[in-house]
Amino acid sequence: xxxxxxxxxxxxxxxxxxxxxxxxxxxxxxxxxxxxxxxxxxxxxxxxxxxxxxxxxxxxxxxxxxxxxxxxxxxxxxxxxxxxxxxxxxxxxxxxxxxxxxxxxxxxxxxxxxxxxxxxxxxxxxxxxxxxxxxxxxxxxxxxxxxxxxxxxxxxxxxxxxxxxxxxxxxxxxxxxxxxxxxxxxxxxxxxxxxxxxxxxxxxxxxxxxxxxxxxxxxxxxxxxxxxxxxxxxxxxxxxxxxxxxxxxxxxxxxxxxxxxxxxxxxxxxxxxxxxxxxxxxxxxxxxxxxxxxxxxxxxxxxxxxxxxxxxxxxxxxxxxxxxx
Amino acid sequence: xxxxxxxxxxxxxxxxxxxxxxxxxxxxxxxxxxxxxxxxxxxxxxxxxxxxxxxxxxxxxxxxxxxxxxxxxxxxxxxxxxxxxxxxxxxxxxxxxxxxxxxxxxxxxxxxxxxxxxxxxxxxxxxxxxxxxxxxxxxxxxxxxxxxxxxxxxxxxxxxxxxxxxxxxxxxxxxxxxxxxxxxxxxxxxxxxxxxxxxxxxxxxxxxxxxxxxxxxxxxxxxxxxxxxxxxxxxxxxxxxxxxxxxxxxxxxxxxxxxxxxxxxxxxxxxxxxxxxxxxxxxxxxxxxxxxxxxxxxxxxxxxxxxxxxxxxxxxxxxxxxxxxxxxxxxxxxxxxxxxxxxxxxx
Numbered sequence: 206x207x208x209x210x211x212x213x214x215x216x217x218x219x220x221x222x223x224x225x226x227x228x229x230x231x232x233x234x235x236x237x238x239x240x241x242x243x244x245x246x247x248x249x250x251x252x253x254x255x256x257x258x259x260x261x262x263x264x265x266x267x268x269x270x271x272x273x274x275x276x277x278x279x280x281x282x283x284x285x286x287x288x289x290x291x292x293x294x295x296x297x298x299x300x301x302x303x304x305x306x307x308x309x310x311x312x313x314x315x316x317x318x319x320x321x322x323x324x325x326x327x328x329x330x331x332x333x334x335x336x337x338x339x340x341x342x343x344x345x346x347x348x349x350x351x352x353x354x355x356x357x358x359x360x361x362x363x364x365x366x367x368x369x370x371x372x373x374x375x376x377x378x379x380x381x382x383x384x385x386x387x388x389x390x391x392x393x394x395x396x397x398x399x400x401x402x403x404x405x406x407x408x409x410x411x412x413x414x415x416x417x418x419x420x421x422x423x424x425x426x427x428x429x430x431x432x433x434x435x436x437x438x439x440x441x442x443x444x445x446x447x448x449x450x451x452x453x454x455x456x457x458x459x460x461x462x463x464x465x466x467x468x469x470x471x472x473x474x475x476x477x478x479x480x481x482x483x484x485x486x487x488x489x490x491x492x493x494x495x496x497x498x499x500x501x502x503x504x505x506x507x508x509x510x511x512x513x514x515x516x517x518x519x520x521x522x523x524x525x526x527x528x529x530x
Numbered sequence: 531x532x533x534x535x536x537x538x539x540x541x542x543x544x545x546x547x548x549x550x551x552x553x554x555x556x557x558x559x560x561x562x563x564x565x566x567x568x569x570x571x572x573x574x575x576x577x578x579x580x581x582x583x584x585x586x587x588x589x590x591x592x593x594x595x596x597x598x599x600x601x602x603x604x605x606x607x608x609x610x611x612x613x614x615x616x617x618x619x620x621x622x623x624x625x626x627x628x629x630x631x632x633x634x635x636x637x638x639x640x641x642x643x644x645x646x647x648x649x650x651x652x653x654x655x656x657x658x659x660x661x662x663x664x665x666x667x668x669x670x671x672x673x674x675x676x677x678x679x680x681x682x683x684x685x686x687x688x689x690x691x692x693x694x695x696x697x698x699x700x701x702x703x704x705x706x707x708x709x710x711x712x713x714x715x716x717x718x719x720x721x722x723x724x725x726x727x728x729x730x731x732x733x734x735x736x737x738x739x740x741x742x743x744x745x746x747x748x749x750x751x752x753x754x755x756x757x758x759x760x761x762x763x764x765x766x767x768x769x770x771x772x773x774x775x776x777x778x779x780x781x782x783x784x785x786x787x788x789x790x791x792x793x794x795x796x797x798x799x800x801x802x803x804x805x806x807x808x809x810x811x812x813x814x815x816x817x818x819x820x821x822x823x824x825x826x827x828x829x830x831x832x833x834x835x836x837x838x839x840x841x842x843x844x845x846x847x848x849x850x851x852x853x854x855x856x857x858x859x860x861x862x863x864x865x866x867x868x869x870x871x872x873x874x875x876x877x
Contacts, residue, residue: 527672
C-alpha cells in the first residue's frame with residue numbers, strides 16, 4: 206500500500222521519507238489522517254532516513270537528558286538525539302527535521318526499540334507546535350472524554366477495551382496528545398498500535414498472532430481491528446481523568462482523587478517529557494496543571510469484574526464517575 | 531437563629547444494620563406522609579421564617595415519595611440537606627438531575643462513613659457498604675454536588691479518627707463531623723463503649739486534626755463540657771425536629787430510640803393534633819423544665835458521674851433513654867422488632 210508523502214497530523218504537516226520501511230511505527234499512526242498536498246511549500250516536520258553499515262555513534266558533545274527503556278536521549282538548545290547505541294534519531298528543532306539514522310543490522314525492518322524511538326522523537330518534535338503527550342489511554346462518550354492515566358501495567362488497555370463497548374470514539378490506547386490554549390484543553394488522538402496480554406486478549410475475544418508475541422509477553426494490534434468505535438481525532442469538552450490500579454478484588458471501585466495527587470500522578474506518568482533539559486518543559490507542566498484543574502479526577506481500583514463481565518462492570522464504572530453512556 | 535431549620539425523619543426504612551444505630555423501629559416500616567411534611571414546611575416558613583429543611587431517617591431516599599418531598603421544600607424556597615448511607619446512590623443523583631431546582635437548593639449531602647478502610651467500615655455498617663460510600667463520593671464529585679461525611683466514633687473505629695479525616699479531605703468532602711456514639715440499648719453497646727476519659731482524649735485528637743486539615747472538622751453536640759449548664763443548639767430552638775410519626779420531638783437523637791414506655795416527657799406533640807406554633811410553645815415548656823431540673827441537680831451536687839458532663843448523655847438519662855455510665859450502658863433495652871423478622875424495604 207502506497208502511503209502519502211505528506212500527511213496532516215493534527216494540523217501539523219509531516220513529510221515522510223520517500224522510501225518505505227517495514228514495521229515503520231508511523232505507518233499505523235498516520236493511516237487515519239488526511240493526505241496533504243503541500244505544493245512547493247515546506248512541511249512543518251520533515252522526516253528523513255539515513256542508512257549506515259556501522260552503528261551510529263553516541264553523541265559525545267551533548268548532555269544526556271533522560272533514559273527510557275533501552276534508549277538514551279541527549280539534548281542541547283536546538284537539537285536532541287535519541288540513541289539505542291545502534292540507530293539514532295536526530296531532531297533539529299530549528300530546521301524542524303527528524304532524521305532517522307538506521308543501522309543496517311536492523312536491515313529494513315525496524316525493531317521495537319527503534320519504533321519506540323520514533324514515537325519519542327515525534328513527541329518531542331510536536332512540542333514545537335504546542336502539542337504535548339500523555340502516557341494515557343483516551344476514549345470518548347459523546348461530549349465527555351475519559352483519560353486513563355498511568356505507567357505500564359496499571360490496566361489502561363483492559364479498562365479501555367471494557368469501556369469501549371459504551372464509547373463513541375477512541376483517542377488512543379497508550380498515548381494521547383493535548384494542547385492548551387490558556388483557557389481550555391483539546392485532546393488529540395494518537396492511534397498507534399497497542400499491546401495486550403493473553404488474559405486481556407482472551408477476555409475480549411481478540412484474535413492475536415501467537416508468533417507476534419513481544420518480549421514483554423504482549424501482542425501488538427492495530428486499533429481499528431479491536432475497537433468497535435471509530436477513531437476520533439480530537440476532543441474538546443469535559444474531561445475525566447482516571448488513574449487505574451489493579452487490585453484484583455472481585456469488583457472495581459471508584460474513589461475521588463485530590464487534584465494535588467492527580468497532578469503528582471500525571472507528572473509521574475509524564476516524567477520523561479517534563480525533565481530538565483527537554484524543550485518546552487514549563488509549557489508542558491502548565492498544561493498538565495490546567496488539565497488536572499479542568500478535569501474531574503478519580504482513582505479506579507480495577508477488579509476482576511472488568512474481565513469477567515466487562516459490559517456491566519464498565520457501565521457501573523462510568524456511572525460512578527458521572528458519565529452516562 | 532431560632533427556627534432556622536426544620537428536620538424531618540422521613541422514614542424508618544433502611545437497607546443496613548449498623549451496630550451503632552439509635553433507632554429502634556417497630557415491626558412495620560413507617561413513612562412520614564407527604565401532606566404532613568408539606569404542611570409543616572408551610573407553617574415553618576410562615577411564622578418561624580425557616581429557610582432550611584433537613585431530611586434524615588432511616589434512609590430518607592427510601593421514602594416512597596422522596597422526590598415529591600424534595601419538591602415540596604424547594605418550591606417553598608427552602609435550601610436542604612440530608613443524611614444518607616450512600617447506598618444505590620445513582621438514584622439520588624437521578625433524582626437531583628431530574629429537576630435542576632432540587633440540586634440548586636441542595637447545600638450538602640451528608641454521607642455516613644464509619645471507617646477509613648473497607649474492613650472497618652463494613653464491620654460496623656454492612657458488607658459492601660464502604661464501596662457504595664466511595665461510589666457516592668465519586669458521583670458527588672462528578673456532578674459537582676457538595677458532600678460531607680458524618681462519622682460516629684466508638685471503640686471499633688476510634689483508632690482511625692485521623693485517617694478518616696484525611697480520607698474525607700482526599701475524597702473532596704466539604705467537611706467531616708465526628709459524632710459521639712450514644713448508647714443504643716443493644717448488645718453492641720458493650721463492644722463499642724469508650725469511657726468518659728477516653729472521650730476527652732478523642733476530643734483533643736479531633737481538635738488537633740481540625741488544625742491540620744484544610745476541610746472543616748465539626749464536633750457536633752454531645753462531647754464533654756466543663757460547664758454543665760450548656761444549652762445545645764436544638765434546645766435554643768435552632769432546629770425543629772419532626773419524627774417519623776409526625777411528632778415534634780426534642781432533637782434527632784431522641785427519634786426512635788428505646789424508651790421507657792411510661793415516660794413521654796420528651797414528646798412535644800403530634801402535628802396530626804396540633805399546629806407547629808402550638809408544638810413550638812410546648813417545646814419551650816419542656817426545655818425550660820429540663821433546664822430548671824438540671825440547675826437544681828447542679829445546685830444539689832448531683833452531677834457526680836463523669837458522664838453527666840456530656841450534655842446529650844445527661845439529656846438521654848433525664849428522659850429515660852439508654853445512656854452511658856462509668857460501668858457501661860444503662861437504661862431501657864432496644865427491641866429491634868424488625869430485625870427479628872426482616873421485612874422487605876422499598877428500594
